[in-house]
Amino acid sequence: xxxxxxxxxxxxxxxxxxxxxxxxxxxxxxxxxxxxxxxxxxxxxxxxxxxxxxxxxxxxxxxxxxxxxxxxxxxxxxxxxxxxxxxxxxxxxxxxxxxxxxxxxxxxxxxxxxxxxxxxxxxxxxxxxxxxxxxxxxxxxxxxxxxxxxxxxxxxxxxxxxxxxxxxxxxxxxxxxxxxxxxxxxxxxxxxxxxxxxxxxxxxxxxxxxxxxxxxxxxxxxxxxxxxxxxxxxxxxxxxxxxxxxxxxxxxxxxxxx
Amino acid sequence: xxxxxxxxxxxxxxxxxxxxxxxxxxxxxxxxxxxxxxxxxxxxxxxxxxxxxxxxxxxxxxxxxxxxxxxxxxxxxxxxxxxxxxxxxxxxxxxxxxxxxxxxxxxxxxxxxxxxxxxxxxxxxxxxxxxxxxxxxxxxxxxxxxxxxxxxxxxxxxxxxxxxxxx
Numbered sequence: 001x002x003x004x005x006x007x008x009x010x011x012x013x014x015x016x017x018x019x020x021x022x023x024x025x026x027x028x029x030x031x032x033x034x035x036x037x038x039x040x041x042x043x044x045x046x047x048x049x050x051x052x053x054x055x056x057x058x059x060x061x062x063x064x065x066x067x068x069x070x071x072x073x074x075x076x077x078x079x080x081x082x083x084x085x086x087x088x089x090x091x092x093x094x095x096x097x098x099x100x101x102x103x104x105x106x107x108x109x110x111x112x113x114x115x116x117x118x119x120x121x122x123x124x125x126x127x128x129x130x131x132x133x134x135x136x137x138x139x140x141x142x143x144x145x146x147x148x149x150x151x152x153x154x155x156x157x158x159x160x161x162x163x164x165x166x167x168x169x170x171x172x173x174x175x176x177x178x179x180x181x182x183x184x185x186x187x188x189x190x191x192x193x194x195x196x197x198x199x200x201x202x203x204x205x206x207x208x209x210x211x212x213x214x215x216x217x218x219x220x221x222x223x224x225x226x227x228x229x230x231x232x233x234x235x236x237x238x239x240x241x242x243x244x245x246x247x248x249x250x251x252x253x254x255x256x257x258x
Numbered sequence: 259x260x261x262x263x264x265x266x267x268x269x270x271x272x273x274x275x276x277x278x279x280x281x282x283x284x285x286x287x288x289x290x291x292x293x294x295x296x297x298x299x300x301x302x303x304x305x306x307x308x309x310x311x312x313x314x315x316x317x318x319x320x321x322x323x324x325x326x327x328x329x330x331x332x333x334x335x336x337x338x339x340x341x342x343x344x345x346x347x348x349x350x351x352x353x354x355x356x357x358x359x360x361x362x363x364x365x366x367x368x369x370x371x372x373x374x375x376x377x378x379x380x381x382x383x384x385x386x387x388x389x390x391x392x393x394x395x396x397x398x399x400x401x402x403x404x405x406x407x408x409x410x411x412x413x414x415x416x417x418x419x420x421x422x423x424x425x
């Protein structure tokens with residue numbers, strides 16, 4: 001990699017915006033990997049469309065993080081010139097696409113959370129965050145409906161689709177706890193009515209996930225052991241590979257535009 | 259430059275009329291005024307500043323729309339026009355004008371319905387076919403050829419059609 005990584009002054013608000021931006025960018029990139037490979041044309045378009053929504057959300061959040069930081073960084077530098085350990089996304093979202101069921105279960109777990117999260121963030125005392133949330137919640141509502149319908153379709157489909165959907169739920173379950181994690185930096189923002197307290201979202205999220213899973217005749221794991229680390233930059237091996245592709249152009253030809 | 263013979267209010271109206279004519283590159287029958295994307299036009303020290311609101315977060319048409327507004331204003335003699343994006347209040351399809359809805363239908367795209375049912379997870383929507391008017395239609399995909407459209411099919415005339423999603 002030719003270009004050195006940037007340094008980011010991670011004040012609580014910068015870090016908060018970065019975490020949400022990284023979530024959107026990494027999942028958006030994962031969805032874009034389906035482009036041209038989805039099981040049918042309609043799904044190819046759906047996955048690319050959702051990826052585009054997420055990329056748009058990421059851009060707004062990166063631009064805001066850069067403004068708050070007030071240094072030399074901008075949305076492109078934040079996306080292209082930070083290394084793996086500087087990324088703050090949820091581990092769930094960097095997991096490989098796997099089969100279609102894995103992609104849909106990952107999408108379902110996150111969209112169910114994001115939909116609640118954005119709606120709560122619309123009440124943020126920070127006007128920019130509230131405005132970004134007001135746009136994003138309209139998009140997440142569609143993402144949630146799309147993935148919920150697929151969970152039911154896969155669960156109630158053939159023995160093969162049911163088995164794959166169940167395997168995906170079992171594989172990804174341990175990554176869901178991280179969505180509700182809060183550290184000291186975020187706690188201060190929650191107290192200041194800027195950040196959303198995810199603790200209050202856990203029960204509605206679980207209720208919604210359970211209802212859809214039950215309609216889909218799928219079972220949620222009983223285990224409550226949860227993987228964590230993404231929010232502080234400790235990632236699975238998959239993120240480095242993803243970033244090497246996402247960043248290769250800017251790292252090789254710094255500042256390239258077209 | 260459109261000269262100082264105009265009052266500021268007249269200049270503003272002129273600039274608004276020019277900006278309002280810019281069309282959506284993906285749906286060229288709709289102007290940004292029809293869409294409700296054009297939010298405000300202001301004159302600051304003789305310089306026009308146009309405020310637009312993005313439809314979908316990642317809609318790639320927004321960059322082009324901004325560029326088209328600048329070009330249209332420059333063609334009419336406004337120097338260094340500026341386009342800025344406002345996020346709040348968030349754009350909604352409820353802002354689309356009745357004229358815009360009619361033009362969409364005539365173009366073959368079913369206009370957005372009232373947004374009340376958007377939250378229903380497995381809610382049933384009824385969308386009339388823009389070709390034959392039948393309500394005997396079904397959704398093929400929630401995501402269509404652009405961020406703002408879903409793909410539907412008419413079971414009466416058998417034609418597929420785009421539906422401009424509620425947002």
